[in-house]
Amino acid sequence: MWSGDPPNADVKGLVVDALTSAKKPLSPLQARRQARLAGEQVKKRLNSEGYLDPKISVGVSVEGDLTPLLRVDVGQRFVIATAGTEFTNSNFVPINADELSDIVDRLIGEFAIASEVISVERNLVSALRLSGYPYAEAAKRDVVGDRDAANVDVVFRIELGPRVRYGAILYPNDIRTKASYLERLVAFQEGDIYHPDELALLNSRLSDTRMFQQSSALLSETGTETGEPNTEIRDIELHLVERARNTLAIGGSLSTAEGPGLNAELTRRNIVGRGDIFEAELTLATLDRSLDITWRRPNEFGYGRSLVLRAGVSDETTDAFDSQSLEFGAGYEVEEGPDFSWSYGTSIELVRETNHNAERDLQLFALYAGARIDRSNDLLNATEGWRAELRVSPHQSFGDSGVQYLRTVGQARYYYPLNDQFTIASRLRAGVAVGADSCVAF
DSSP: OOOOSSOOOHHHHHHHHHHHHHHHHSSSSHHHHHHHHHHHHHHHHHHHTTTTTTEEEEEEEEEOOEEEEEEEEEOOOOOOEEEEEEEETTTTTTHHHHHHHHHHHTTTSSOOOOOHHHHHHHHHHHHHTTTTTTTOEEEEEEEEEEETOOOEEEEEEEEOOOOOEEEEOOOSSSHHHHHHHHHGGOOSSTOOOOOOOHHHHHHHHHTTTEEEEEEEEOOOOOOOSSSSEEEEEEEEEEEEEEOEEEEEEEEEEEETTEEEEEEEEEEEEEEESSEEEEEEEEEHHHHHHEEEEEETTTTTTTTEEEEEEEEEEEEEEEOOOEEEEEEEEEEEEESSSEEEEEEEEEEEEEEEEETEEEEEEEEEEEEEEEEEEEEEEEEESSSSEEEEEEEEEEEEEEEEEEOOEEEEEEEEEEEEEESOOEEEEEEEEEEEEEETEEEEEO
């Protein structure tokens, strides 16, 4: 039975669930115990909704089956009369005191709903940390109620801690990666006011390099005074454990253009200690033998702006012609995120073709643009997921033949883990060359 302001449907449902979910009482004492437990749940819920002084009585109906009963007088819904903030371990007022007052003042005149009070408290702590107080924490708040006036006064107590400026970045001595490379991942300067997003960004960038099994950037446990009130300098300590430097993958292939063959891929990381990645891919097929080498220098032109150098040699034998080629290229690659990148660049290729006892030499100049999507679990040693890339390149040939054509190549890779040690890696590659009154698919 209810009296007072009508509670919402959720509170009514709580009473029904609390009373009906219990086992059928076997005695009046058990029925009263069930009613008392249900009353405690209802009181907590009413308190959380601003009904801070409900009157709840319990009883037992002995007519017919034993039935636990609750009589609930919800009383008045309390409102927040005043709200303020005190700093328990500091005599200093934060620089963003006006912002904090605005956050707290929004509670005044509102119902004393627990979730709203907790939300404001979290917003206070968050605002302080965003203003350079990384150690700000909420202490036990004071809530004093006036039963007659049906209102409460709320005082948030905050352990402020010092305001922090960044000190030096302390790099570990037991890693191959050079500090001059790691510095490019840092988005703040020594002496800047601490901001949690900046430290989180550094941690994210360390992870995105895929060079480390473990990585973290943390403020040092001790600080030094700056001469500013309640302000300290804290160094940033990097804790890094590098991955294994080499990955070797060997597999077979079956291509309608190249026939059956063997593929081997070698990845070597951090050759010069600047996060660089060296990749060599060897193909030994019935119709095609090739070696492709890529050296990627990440963050060469700023974070996410990389230099990519490529070289390749191939020997192709078909019924129509034989071809040997040597290629060099350089490109600019932009990583928009861990899953997507785009690039453009140029390449020069020297080709010798033999066709029906005739021989010709060609020099090919090409521009290219490409995009890559990576949904694998690891950039350097994938064991599950997939990758897809597309590259479009216009070519101009010189030498014994002057031809213009457009070459488009796409490929997709899929990785399926068999167990912790072995992974099935598959690749599908297709392309088309259009130009010179011809269209060739491969």
